[in-house]
Amino acid sequence: xxxxEWDVVWTYNSYDKNxxxxxxxxxxxxxVWNGKLYWGMFCASYVIPGLVPKMGYKDMTSxxxxxxxxxxxxxxxxWRIDSKDNVELLYGEKELPxxxxxxxxxxxxxxxxxxxxPIFGRAGFGQVFTAYAWTMAEYHxxxxxxxxxxxxxxxxxxxxxxxxxxxxxxxxxxxxKEENFGFELLRWTSPNKA
Numbered sequence: 802x803x804x805x806e807w808d809v810v811w812t813y814n815s816y817d818k819n820x821x822x823x824x825x826x827x828x829x830x831x832x833v834w835n836g837k838l839y840w841g842m843f844c845a846s847y848v849i850p851g852l853v854p855k856m857g858y859k860d861m862t863s864x865x866x867x868x869x870x871x872x873x874x875x876x877x878x879x880w881r882i883d884s885k886d887n888v889e890l891l892y893g894e895k896e897l898p899x900x901x902x903x904x905x906x907x908x909x910x911x912x913x914x915x916x917x918x919p920i921f922g923r924a925g926f927g928q929v930f931t932a933y934a935w936t937m938a939e940y941h942x943x944x945x946x947x948x949x950x951x952x953x954x955x956x957x958x959x960x961x962x963x964x965x966x967x968x969x970x971x972x973x974x975x976x977x978k979e980e981n982f983g984f985e986l987l988r989w990t991s992p993n994k995a
Contacts, residue, residue, distance in 0.1 A: 810886045813842065816893070818913045820903040821852070822875050829877070832937035834944040835992045837881045839891075841934020844875035847951050865908055872898040872910050876925025877933045877948065881992075890917035893924045921995040926987060935984070944989040952982050 813823050822844070829843040849870050850861070858866035878893035896912040925931035932951040937944065 808886075810882060811880070811888050816878065816890070816915045816917060817875070817897055818915075819873070819897060819899045821873055821900065822897075826875060829933040829935060830937040830946070832939065832944065834937075834939050834989075837883050837992065839879070839881045839937060839944065839946075841879045841937075841946065841948075842875075842877045843933035844877055846874050846930075846932060849873045868910060869900070872900055874929070876923075876929060876931050878919075878924050879926070879934055879946075890915075890919045891921050892926050893917060893919045895919070926985070928985075931985070944992075946987045946989075948985045948987065950983060950985070952979070 813826050817823055817826065825845040825848050827843045827845070829841045831838060831840045833839075852873070853861050853866050853869060856869060858869065860866060875897070879891045880888060880893075881891060882888045894915055895918055896914050898910045899913045901907050901909045901911055926948065928950065930950045930952045931948050933949050934946050935949045936947045939945075
């Protein structure tokens with residue numbers, strides 16, 4: 802069987818240099834709007850608490866475990882590409898934390914440039930727990946994006962006492978509020994405005 806030839810025009814690893822984050826980050830919605838293809842990322846950050854014991858941290862509330870949790874946390878980035886394969890980061894980060902232990906053996910973190918400058922704003926459309934752009938559609942010439950926030954999934958992931966302690970600390974550090982649980986519906990009226 803002949804192997805198909807693919808043109809790779811972008812990969813998540815070109816944006817995020819962390820060794821673990823790309824393992825639980827996927828493309829979510831795709832939509833053509835005004836002649837460009839838009840997509841968002843699905844960052845399954847709710848799996849991070851389950852990784853903590855596997856990384857050798859015995860106390861989920863230790864400074865090292867909390868650094869691991871917060872350093873791995875990713876919000877959805879939002880992108881578009883034109884017919885000439887010019888990729889633009891609309892919402893995302895100029896720098897992301899990278900865990901040094903897989904590279905140097907040291908349990909430290911570094912901020913590493915992504916190589917992209919977001920046009921409109923921070924990852925997650927400015928909200929720390931916006932995990933993904935779930936779905937998109939064009940309606941009356943506007944682009945609608947439905948998101949998913951994962952605060953409530955983190956709470957569910959904290960099923961034991963140490964997980965509950967960790968979640969309470971993360972709530973304090975990140976400002977999780979129950980009124981943010983669920984999703985947002987975002988609308989673009991112009992590809993040139995946030």
